[in-house]
Amino acid sequence: MKAVGLSHRxxxxxxYLNPALASGWIEYTQPHSPRSPxxxxxxxxxxxxxxxxRGED
Structure with missing residues (x-):
């Protein structure tokens, strides 16, 4: 959220988050516990x- 300058969760x-997950751009580190703190x-x-x-690392 900080990286894109947003504060409303x-x-x-x-x-951002749900579309990126659905498209396969990002993934959970704990896929079996999506609500884990x-x-x-x-x-x-x-x-x-x-x-x-895009030329970024």
């Missing part, structure tokens, strides 16, 4: 390729 989840997200290989094509 429901809007971030609806407009320690849940994080990581780029998938698809997301990493997209960043490389």
């Amino acid at each position: 429901p809007t971030f989840r609806k407009n 320690t849940q994080r997200y990581r780029l998938t290989s698809k997301g990493k390729r997209w960043l490389q094509l």
